[in-house]
Amino acid sequence: MPYDPSDYPPFAVTVDLVVLTVRRHALCALTVRRGEQPFQGRWALPGGFVRPDEDLAQAAARELSEETGLTAHDPSAPAQDNGAHLEQLATYGDPKRDPRMRVVSVAHLALAPDLPAPRPGGDANSARWAPVEELLAEGGYGRDGEPVAPLAFDHAQILADGVERARSKIEYSSLATAFCPPEFTVGELRRVYEAVWAVALDPRNFHRKVTGTPGFLVPTGGTTTRQGGRPAQLFRAGGATLLNPPMLRPEV
């Protein structure tokens, strides 16, 4: 294994982002429209080169901030400071994944509350939130019946991996709260689970489960009626990060 710094094969390293949020009862991902070849005009995941002096996590946080204005929220920091959860997802390095050159992409997963004003990069036409169901429909058609072009590069695979990570991770962690505003109700949290898993959950059992798990939810004392119906208690995310026993995803 000779190790000559001058003869290593050069690669380009990028970060790509799977940014997920819950909007209108659906799990949505941030996509940007490509302005250049290849895949010009197609939707893709946001991303960009890692700079020479940047850590991978820094690069992902920078891209996230550039695309959404969100600040990444260090997983080690406990408080819900309106930042997004950001974690490394996986790395994609097929030699042919970019036709121009050898690019290795370190994909990251970000979970964000529904953004009041999605301000994507300044150009509203070049970015959008799209339901992952549409983005991943294979050669299919969106909710409005229009044909959907698949995402550029291997981004459909990356998105699918990110969605699956999110789906499984909210089972055994308190990460679903990352989709919620700082204060939220049990019903709002339940709708997050329902949107991410695309299932219906029993409100009574869900309520028992989340309020009975120590450290998951902390009542703030306030109530709200923003969902209509009887006023609901407001909660903040508690310190617990791991749910034990986990929240079980219903069988198919």
Place this chain on the structure above:
Amino acid sequence: MPYDPSDYPPFAVTVDLVVLTVRRHALCALTVRRGEQPFQGRWALPGGFVRPDEDLAQAAARELSEETGLTAHDPSAPAQDNGAHLEQLATYGDPKRDPRMRVVSVAHLALAPDLPAPRPGGDANSARWAPVEELLAEGGYGRDGEPVAPLAFDHAQILADGVERARSKIEYSSLATAFCPPEFTVGELRRVYEAVWAVALDPRNFHRKVTGTPGFLVPTGGTTTRQGGRPAQLFRAGGATLLNPPMLRPEV
């Protein structure tokens, strides 16, 4: 986001391997001794450059084969063909992780049965299986009281992440069988869990759990007494990959 192929920052991309096995009731990792600066003479995880025409998984499989003679066992292939389980772990890209140059390492995790003849690269003096407990003891001392030098680069972190991945993954998957020979007993499988988690499990409850989970174990009909005591039934790994409900790691 201008994208000029000629001005991307160049990186070196490597794969590093966390190869785990269970030997003498302890979880052990493969380490190689570095022959060059930096960290000359220190132990490190095996690894090497990704070649220009290689996928990341291919590079990891090639390194694994070079270091151990094991063939990587595609996760999609079901049968236990004496190959090792291999999966991507995470990617490490701190700008200062290698003092010579910018190196991004895509770490992989391999789980292997105890190898009859650890033939590491041909040079027996340059590779060894070491208990992860010793390798991760911070500034500590090994089982024999000798001081332990920490692993080179950020390999202690990579190893810790790999161990944690293995520990959590055998909870909800049938991956523990990757540490076993093609045919094994319930007791042998239990000793794998005990070694990886470093806990003691109740043999009776464990037996009930694993034999009661559909698709986890398939009896081969044979029996063995290689552990002493009453002969035990032999099993092969079944088709199930996900355990539902999971095997619960005992509370601390």
Place this chain on the structure above:
DNA sequence: GATCATAGTCGTCTTCCTGACGATAAACAC
């Protein structure tokens, strides 16, 4: 060959968690 140590396997009992679902409470719309 009897006894002992070792490991494997089958049961039992209690406790906890979950899924199904009834019932009540507190808001709003008409």
Place this chain on the structure above:
DNA sequence: GTGTTTATCGTCAGGAAGACGACTATGATC
């Protein structure tokens, strides 16, 4: 007020897991 919506509490049955007793089938030892 009546109906609708959402929140919250309670009950009950079934399943899974931890604790642990009992029995079985080997090899080792006396």
